[in-house]
Amino acid sequence: MKESQKISVLLIFIVYSMSVSAKSRIDSLLNILDIEIKNCHKYEEEKKGRIMSLRNKVFGSSFDSEYKYYMDLYNEYIRFCYDSAHYYLNKSIEVCDKYKKELIKTETLAELSHLYAQTGNVIEAYQVNQALLKRNSLDQCKVKYYIANEKLYDVLAEINKGSMKKKYESIRNSYTDSIDNKYPINMDRYWELKINDLYKKGKTDECHRIWEENSQYSRQYAVLGYYLGCCYMNSGKTDKALECFIMASIADVRSATRDQGALPVISECLLSKGYIRKAYEYIIFSCNQTLKHNGKLRVQCVLPLLASIESEYNDFMAKSRQKFIVCISFISILSLLLLISFVYIYNLYKKVKMGRSELQKLYENNIKLTESIKSINEQLESANKELRISNTIMEKYVLHFIKESSDVIAKIGLYNNKLKKIALNSNAKNVLNFLSESDFAKIHLKELYKGFDKAFLHIYPNFVENFNNLLLDDYKIHLKNNESLTTDLRIYALEKLGIADNNEIATFLRCSVNTIYNYKTKIKSGLKVSKKEFEDFIHEK
Numbered sequence: 001m002k003e004s005q006k007i008s009v010l011l012i013f014i015v016y017s018m019s020v021s022a023k024s025r026i027d028s029l030l031n032i033l034d035i036e037i038k039n040c041h042k043y044e045e046e047k048k049g050r051i052m053s054l055r056n057k058v059f060g061s062s063f064d065s066e067y068k069y070y071m072d073l074y075n076e077y078i079r080f081c082y083d084s085a086h087y088y089l090n091k092s093i094e095v096c097d098k099y100k101k102e103l104i105k106t107e108t109l110a111e112l113s114h115l116y117a118q119t120g121n122v123i124e125a126y127q128v129n130q131a132l133l134k135r136n137s138l139d140q141c142k143v144k145y146y147i148a149n150e151k152l153y154d155v156l157a158e159i160n161k162g163s164m165k166k167k168y169e170s171i172r173n174s175y176t177d178s179i180d181n182k183y184p185i186n187m188d189r190y191w192e193l194k195i196n197d198l199y200k201k202g203k204t205d206e207c208h209r210i211w212e213e214n215s216q217y218s219r220q221y222a223v224l225g226y227y228l229g230c231c232y233m234n235s236g237k238t239d240k241a242l243e244c245f246i247m248a249s250i251a252d253v254r255s256a257t258r259d260q261g262a263l264p265v266i267s268e269c270l271l272s273k274g275y276i277r278k279a280y281e282y283i284i285f286s287c288n289q290t291l292k293h294n295g296k297l298r299v300q301c302v303l304p305l306l307a308s309i310e311s312e313y314n315d316f317m318a319k320s321r322q323k324f325i326v327c328i329s330f331i332s333i334l335s336l337l338l339l340i341s342f343v344y345i346y347n348l349y350k351k352v353k354m355g356r357s358e359l360q361k362l363y364e365n366n367i368k369l370t371e372s373i374k375s376i377n378e379q380l381e382s383a384n385k386e387l388r389i390s391n392t393i394m395e396k397y398v399l400h401f402i403k404e405s406s407d408v409i410a411k412i413g414l415y416n417n418k419l420k421k422i423a424l425n426s427n428a429k430n431v432l433n434f435l436s437e438s439d440f441a442k443i444h445l446k447e448l449y450k451g452f453d454k455a456f457l458h459i460y461p462n463f464v465e466n467f468n469n470l471l472l473d474d475y476k477i478h479l480k481n482n483e484s485l486t487t488d489l490r491i492y493a494l495e496k497l498g499i500a501d502n503n504e505i506a507t508f509l510r511c512s513v514n515t516i517y518n519y520k521t522k523i524k525s526g527l528k529v530s531k532k533e534f535e536d537f538i539h540e541k
Helices: 003-038 040-055 063-077 082-099 102-118 122-133 136-159 162-178 188-200 204-212 219-234 238-254 262-272 276-293 296-354 356-425 429-437 440-459 463-469 487-496 502-509 513-525 531-539
Strands: none
Touching (some): 003 238, 040 063, 082 102, 102 136, 188 204, 219 238, 276 296, 463 487, 502 513
């Protein structure tokens, strides 16, 4: 391959790579724009919140305070709602009349003329400019007066054609020359001339620097992006221009700007590239925003473009319908093939049906296995039932043991007392001393309690731990080294075994019924759970 051919291939590859990269970047920016448009209501609500905050401010009874109040509202509304902006600008003029501020009124009237001009109300703008000529303070505000006239004739040149267009351009240029480099830097027109001048001199980096110095959420960023896009468009760099317009439109949406200049241009560019549906979506959104703003000039610019895009969109939808009919036909053919496939599958189904008998046998075997498992479960249930019966017998045995032992000890106590009386009456001091030193009933009572505690804890080994879990820390019962159960625990141990009568419990524990009641009251006052939950624990088997 010759050297020249290699260079040509390389150049083609570079150009192709750049075009693919540019397309990818534009697609990414369009995706961001789509997201921002979906969230536009959120930005508009924030804008309304700022406006409401301004409207709720209380201004003082001075010119500066009142004038600033209305001008702040005007600046918030100027790109959001023309009618409100016009109202508050007129209120500012009324404040000037109220305080007899002629110079500031002249400047405000120039601003009113500029507002009329940029929204397409050229007759009103012309009338205000004529009124300004009669004001004595005009000499001190000539720059703003020239700016208002320059904007008026710029709009007239834009909306007219032929010889009238040239005439208005000539007048506009004369005003532009009169105020060259005298624009306040906060005016859109200043930045338009600045960007155009730098771009013509080849200082695109400087253009981008000025642009990127502004916040991407600001209106100024959108204005500069729009003017830079126009420069690229006039130079034939469509992709670069489209990037600038998209970023400007994103800034417009984020700043809740309804008077949008970039989005209609984006729609027109996308239409030329064949993105008809997206162009239609954007122009519809732009048209809705423009109607909300109610700026006459923007409506005049957007509606013809809307009609053009809508016509293309309708053609696109007609072609889509034709494609839809083709698709339906194709689907019908596929349905026929599907029917044939169904017949084939049905034949296979017949073969599968023959194997069902084997599956049925497996199913029957499974039923038999299930019945066997059920039989085993019944046997386990029977064993559990027998175990429960055994436990019940054991509990009855323990109760019987307690009752019998208690009766025996009671009899021994009576016997002991009787023996003491006999010894006293007979003056048998040695017998009395022997009985006092070896209290038979007391010793055997301790043995009985010890045996009871051992038997009970064998049946309910976790009783003490579970009982303490139901009490507050200060009421927990801590057993001593040689102690199995305390009197408190024995009372509830007896209840757990089914002895709920306080008289029976008092008889067994050799104390009064009041003592039993006091023990129970003390325990219940230290519960950290409900009484019902405590009672459920005591009576649970």
